[in-house]
Amino acid sequence: MYLNCSRCGLSLHTSRFVHIEPGYCPRCLARARVLQPLFRSPMTVRQLNANPNDQNISPRPGPDASALPDPDAA
């Protein structure tokens, strides 16, 4: 299992942090003073980005205007 940073792509193996797991990316904190939360994944960011199936994100459809209540109906 890895702790990954989506901002800079840093991947840390969790076995390195048996007692303390960093909640934020140490690289982003050191370089950009940004508290970037890490996310757990069985793969590294590099491996995740290499998987084309994970890039298949469809855009959310916008709100349907016909679903809004019609003020003239009441």
Ligand SMILES: [Zn+2]
């Ligand atoms: Zn980072």
